[in-house]
Amino acid sequence: xxxxxxxxxWRAQGEGEYADWMEQYYMGNVWGNWFNTAAIPGLTPSQxxxxxxxxxxxxxxxxxxxxxxxxxxxxxxxxxLKHQEGxxxxxxxxxxxxxxxxxxxxxxxxxxxxxxxxFFSIKVPYTKVLTGILFxxxxxxxxxxxxxxxxVNRLRAQRYLNSLIGKLPRDATVFNAxxxxxxxxxxRLAHLEKLNGxxxxxxxxxxxxxxxxxxYSCDCKIFLHNGWQCSHVIxxxxxxxxxxxxxxxxxxxxRKSSGxxxxxxxxxxxxxxxxxxxxxxxxxxxxxxxxxxxxxxxxMKEFPMAKDDINGPSHYLQGKVTSWxxxxxxxxxxxxxxxxxxxxxxxxxxxxxLHDAYIHGADMTGPIFFEPEPHSGEDMTEASI
Numbered sequence: 582x583x584x585x586x587x588x589x590x591w592r593a594q595g596e597g598e599y600a601d602w603m604e605q606y607y608m609g610n611v612w613g614n615w616f617n618t619a620a621i622p623g624l625t626p627s628q629x630x631x632x633x634x635x636x637x638x639x640x641x642x643x644x645x646x647x648x649x650x651x652x653x654x655x656x657x658x659x660x661x662l663k664h665q666e667g668x669x670x671x672x673x674x675x676x677x678x679x680x681x682x683x684x685x686x687x688x689x690x691x692x693x694x695x696x697x698x699x700f701f702s703i704k705v706p707y708t709k710v711l712t713g714i715l716f717x718x719x720x721x722x723x724x725x726x727x728x729x730x731x732x733v734n735r736l737r738a739q740r741y742l743n744s745l746i747g748k749l750p751r752d753a754t755v756f757n758a759x760x761x762x763x764x765x766x767x768x769r770l771a772h773l774e775k776l777n778g779x780x781x782x783x784x785x786x787x788x789x790x791x792x793x794x795x796x797y798s799c800d801c802k803i804f805l806h807n808g809w810q811c812s813h814v815i816x817x818x819x820x821x822x823x824x825x826x827x828x829x830x831x832x833x834x835x836r837k838s839s840g841x842x843x844x845x846x847x848x849x850x851x852x853x854x855x856x857x858x859x860x861x862x863x864x865x866x867x868x869x870x871x872x873x874x875x876x877x878x879x880x881m882k883e884f885p886m887a888k889d890d891i892n893g894p895s896h897y898l899q900g901k902v903t904s905w906x907x908x909x910x911x912x913x914x915x916x917x918x919x920x921x922x923x924x925x926x927x928x929x930x931x932x933x934x935l936h937d938a939y940i941h942g943a944d945m946t947g948p949i950f951f952e953p954e955p956h957s958g959e960d961m962t963e964a965s966i
Contacts, residue, residue, distance in 0.1 A: 582747045583762060584608065590755045635734070677790055677808030681783055684833050686803065688873035689719070689812035691826055695907050698723040698732040703742070706707075713769045714820065715741065716813045721764045725872060725910030731764065741765045766801045768817045776818075781828040785809075793818070830904050835877045835946045859939035864932035872905045872912045875931065879945050880916055881938035882924070898922070899943060902931070 584604070591600040693699045699722055703713040715738050717723065723730035731737070740750060753761055767840050770771045776792050790809045797814045798804070804811035818824045857863065869872050880900045887893050900918035907913070914931050926934065939945060 582749050583758065586749065586753060586758065587755060590742045593727070647648070668960070677789065677794070679784055679787055681785070681832070681834055682781070682810060682829055683807075684836070684873055684876075686810060686812040686815055687829050687833060688871065690815040690819065691873075691905075692722065692724065692907075693717065693812060693816045694826070698730075700816065700820070701733040701735070701738045703738065711770060711773060713767055714813075714817050715765045715767055716816060718764045718766060721760065725907070729761065733765065738766065738822070741767075750874075766799055766813045768797060768799045768813045770817070770821075771796050771798070773821075775821075777825045779818075779823050781824055781832045782792075783832050783834070827904055830873075830876050833873075833876060836874060859936055859945065861929075861932045861936050864935055865928055868928050868932060869912070872907075872914075875902045876905065876937060878902050878935060879938050879943045879947065880931070880934040881941055881943055882934050884918075884922075897937075897941065899938070900924070900934075 588600045588604055591597070591603075693716055699717045701715045702711055703712050703715060715733055717731065717733055720729055721727075721731040723732060738760055741764075743749070745767075750761070772795075773797075776796060779789055780793060783788075793814070794809050797817055799811050799813045801811050801813055804814060815824075815829070819826055864875075878901070880902060881897050882900065883895050883897050885891055885893055886894045898918045898920060900916045900922075902914055904910060904918045905914045912928055913925055915923065915925050915929075935945070
């Protein structure tokens, strides 16, 4: 139905010849197999969709990166299939691999869960059994800075579900097709049983991944590429109580500092000592762009040695950024210091604390080990600056 809607619009705009070619060739049976989003186990993963100048294919199978599409189809792909045909069958081949959670997907999942308008639960009408969850696409996510944000309500959910079976509303046009039919992602739940033994670890084992795949599936591109994780599945796991955001943040790989050489600037560029990665200006820009950026980084702050003597001697304590959040359109970050003191700061303050740690020679991305947490009866200071 979506194809009919788009092709009819092109024909109405006088592009009938192009619409006929698109319908007959590009969307016909000849190219149909190239739109498979996941390859069959045992075969080389297919391209989605095949690009005429795919760098990886050409570097592997061709002598020149300027080869035409016909050369790729006629020469390189038959070689791949012939090579795979002569290889023994791998019984343990899966469309996923063991590894850590993707930091960007955890960040996106946390943004989705900050506002309940970004998801909608799908239940059976009479039994009220949960069968899936709809999540907003990135463009339409409800945040304090997104002007395209759209609430996921019952109307949008039903309209999207109807489109999956070919029922389009009468007011559907090419101008509102993205909002109506391409603005949601559907996470399906195969069962409602709790995933026992599922904990956030630096590396998810194959058994854990299989358990996730047997319960959750998503129609987004990221899930179909890596086979088991995306921001929508992670958010669904949090909503189902299978895992917690805080535990995932603790096990995420630390984003390392840039180790490359500085790029050569032109003669008119004003060089400054405050243009490096850990300068306040650069940190402020990066923190607002990616709030997950500094998680598990080292900070350093000056504290008085005696709590009641502000004007007395002071000392610097090392801390670690533990999590982040959003309140009233502003990001905030939480971190813990070596004396188990916890602080909550805004963007500018965090950038200054990270910069202080850098100029004092701290290992910004190295591990920090704290003493065990005190019992509930012991004193623990919480503050906000």
